[in-house]
Amino acid sequence: MVDPERFRDVMARHAAGVTVVTTAHPSGYHGVTVTAFCPLSLEPPLVLVCIGREQQSHRLLEEATGWVVNLLAREQEFLAEQFAGRAPLADPRFSRIPHHLGLLGIPRIDGCLAWIECRPWARYDGGDHSIFVGEVVALDLGPADDPLIYFDRQYRELAW
Ligand SMILES: Cc1cc2nc3c(=O)[nH]c(=O)nc-3n(C[C@H](O)[C@H](O)[C@H](O)COP(=O)(O)O)c2cc1C
Incomplete structure (x- = not known):
C-alpha cells in the first residue's frame, strides 16, 4: 500500500x-x-499537462478549442498564487x-x-487526473x- 502522505512528501522532492x-x-x-507540464514530441510538436478531474479547469479544457502554457518567470509568483486560487482573483477576465x-x-x-499555444490533440485517463495532450x-x-x-x-529560484 502506498501511504498518500508519503506519496505527497516524495513528489514534493520533484523540482x-x-x-x-x-x-x-x-x-x-x-x-x-x-507544474505537471511536459514537452512530449517534436514531430509532431506535442506537449502535455495533467489536470485534476475535480478542477473547474478540467471541464474547461475538455471543452476548449485550444490552450496556452505560460512558463512563469521568477517574479511572477503572485500569478502562480492567483491562478491556484490562493489569492483573490479580483478580475477573472484578465483585464488587470x-x-x-x-x-x-x-x-x-x-x-x-x-x-506555447496548443490545439487539443488527445486526452488520456490518469487516475484522478487527466492527461491533456496539445499540438503546438x-x-x-x-x-x-x-x-x-x-x-x-x-517557490524557489535558481541559484546560479
Ligand atoms: C505550484 C502549484 C502547482 C500546481 N500544479 C497543478 C497541476 O499540475 N495540475 C493540477 O490539476 N492542479 C495543480 N495545482 C492546483 C491548481 O492550480 C488549483 O487547484 C486551482 O485552484 C484549480 O483551479 P480551477 O478549479 O479553477 O481549475 C497546482 C497548484 C500550485 C500552487
Whole structure:
C-alpha cells in the first residue's frame, strides 16, 4: 500500500517549473497554475499537462478549442498564487493581467519566460487526473530569463 502522505512528501522532492495554463471559454478567460507540464514530441510538436478531474479547469479544457502554457518567470509568483486560487482573483477576465491574445484568441501572459499555444490533440485517463495532450500551433520566448521553480511546497529560484 502506498501511504498518500508519503506519496505527497516524495513528489514534493520533484523540482518543477511553474506554468499557468490559460484558455478561453464563452464565460470568460480562465487560467490555472500547473507544474505537471511536459514537452512530449517534436514531430509532431506535442506537449502535455495533467489536470485534476475535480478542477473547474478540467471541464474547461475538455471543452476548449485550444490552450496556452505560460512558463512563469521568477517574479511572477503572485500569478502562480492567483491562478491556484490562493489569492483573490479580483478580475477573472484578465483585464488587470497584462496579456495578448494569441492565434486562437487565448491569453498569452506578458512577461513570461515563454508561451506555447496548443490545439487539443488527445486526452488520456490518469487516475484522478487527466492527461491533456496539445499540438503546438505557435510558441515563442518571452522577455524573462529566470524561471519560477516549485520545490518542497515552496517557490524557489535558481541559484546560479
Ligand atoms: C505550484 C502549484 C502547482 C500546481 N500544479 C497543478 C497541476 O499540475 N495540475 C493540477 O490539476 N492542479 C495543480 N495545482 C492546483 C491548481 O492550480 C488549483 O487547484 C486551482 O485552484 C484549480 O483551479 P480551477 O478549479 O479553477 O481549475 C497546482 C497548484 C500550485 C500552487
